[in-house]
Amino acid sequence: MFNRRDALKFGAVGGVVLAVPTEQLLTSALGPSWTVTPFARDLPVPQVLRPHAVGPDADHYRLTVAEGTAEIVPGVRTRVLTYNGQFPGPTIMARQGRAARVTVENTLGVQTSVHLHGGNVAQDSDGHPLDAIDPGRSRTYHYPNSQRPGTLWYHDHAHHLEAEHVYRGLSGLYLIDEGWPSLRLPSGAHDVPLLFRDADLTGDGELRWELFGQGGRTMVLVNGVAQPRLKVRRRRYRLRLVNGANERPFRFRLSNGAQFTQLGSDGGLLGRPVQRSEITLWAAERADVVVDFAPYAEGTQIVLENADGEADSATRVLRFDVVGHPERDDSVIPETLAAVPAPRTPTVTRKVLLSFDPLAGFLINGKAYDPQRIDFTVKRGTTELWEITNLDTLLQVPHSLHLHLVQFRVLDRDGVRAPEWEAYPKDTVAVPPGSTVRILVTFDSRHTGIYPFHCHFLDHSSLAMMAQLRIVA
Ligand SMILES: [Cu+2]
Structure with missing residues (x-):
C-alpha cells in the first residue's frame, strides 16, 4: 500500500530531498505542460442544485456520480469525475432548520461515499469510508441542517479512494443559509x-x-x-x-x-x-x-x-x-454575528500524536486506520481537551486534524493563544511539523455512533491516517 517509491517521493516534497525519481525531475525541468492566458475567462459559478421534490419536512435532491469532461483549459476536454456532470459539483443551498435529503446514485465502476464536511448528521448519513455506495447503487443521505449556518462542502470519502476521487472532481459546496431576516449580508x-x-x-x-x-x-x-x-x-x-x-x-x-x-x-x-x-x-x-x-x-x-x-x-x-x-448596497455587516458558546471545562484530556513512519505509513497514536477498531469512546454531551502533536520534524511533514460531526474551539498552538478567527467554530485544524495544538471539543450533537477523525491531507488519510471515536449516550 505504501511503497518505497512513495516514501522517496514523499521525502522529495516533504522538504528533505532523499531522492527524486527521474520522471519528476524531467517534469520540473520542462515546466508545466499547459499555460493559460491569465484572466481571459470568466469565473464559472457552480449551478445551485434545485430540489427535485419539496416535501413537508425536507427538500429532496439528486446527485449522480459519473465520469464526465471539463474544460479546465480553453478548448481542451479533460476527463474528470462529476456530480451531475459538473466539475466541481453543484452547490446545495440549504436553510437552517429545514432538512435536506440527498439521493446519490453511483454510476462509477468503484465505490463512492459522500461526506458532508462540517455536517452534524447521523452516523448512517456521515459517509463513513466503509459505509459506501457500491457501483450501480444509490443511497439517500439525510441532512437535518439543525446547526450553525455556514460554508460546508461535500466530498468523496470512499475507503483509500478519497484522495484520487476528490482530485478528479468529487467535491461541491453546501451552504447553510442564516435564514435570519435581521442579518443582511451580501446575497x-x-x-x-x-x-x-x-x-x-x-x-x-x-x-x-x-x-x-x-x-x-x-x-x-x-x-x-x-x-x-x-x-x-x-x-x-x-x-x-x-x-x-x-x-x-x-x-x-x-x-x-x-x-x-x-x-x-x-x-x-x-x-x-x-x-x-x-x-x-x-x-x-x-x-x-x-x-x-x-x-x-x-x-x-x-x-x-x-x-x-x-x-x-x-x-x-x-x-x-x-x-x-x-451601486446602491443594502447589505449590512453587523458588529455581532452569532452567539459563541462559552467554553466548558473538559472532563477528559487526550493526546493525539500524528506521525509518519517510512515503513508503517501515516499514523495516529502510532497506529494505522483500522475500521474495526474504536480509538476513543466519548460520552455524548461532554467536553474534551485534545492535545494534538505533529511529531514529524525530521521530514517536516505537515498534518491537520478533521473531526466529523462536531465543531470545536482551537485554544492554542505551542502555547500561543489561537487568533479570534481560529477559535470557533472549527472542524479542521492545521498542525505544522513539531507543533502541539490544543482544541476543546464539546460533543454537543444529539447523534451517537462511530465517526472518523483524520488528517485532511487526503493522501495521508487515504493511506490510513485516520482513527475513529464511538460516541455513547
Ligand atoms: Cu497528514
Missing part, C-alpha cells in the same frame, strides 16, 4: 462561492494523478477553471473561500493590500467580524469573507493572490475587474 449574485484546488495536467490534457504528486500540481483552479476573472460591481461582495485541494495550503491576499472582513470560519459565523489582510487556509478549511469594491474606480483590477504560490498559475489565482458606477 444572491453578490455571494460568490470560490472552491480552490490545484491540478497537474498531462500533455494530453488529462489530470495526472499519483499519490504525493502535489509537486507537479502547479495549476490552481477556481471553481474548476485556471486563473479566471470576475467582474464585480462597486459594492460589497461576500466570498466563500474553500480550500478543496488535497494537500496545498493557500495564503490569500489582495494585490492592492485591501482587507478582507472575515465573517465565518469552517463551521459558520464567528462571534463578530474580523479584519484581515491575509488569510491562510489549509486543505478543507473555509473562510467566509466580505470584500468591499465600492472605493475603486471602474477599470480597477485587483488580483486575489496566493502568497505561497510557486508559479504564476498558483499565485495569481483570480482577478476582480471593477465595473460600473457606485
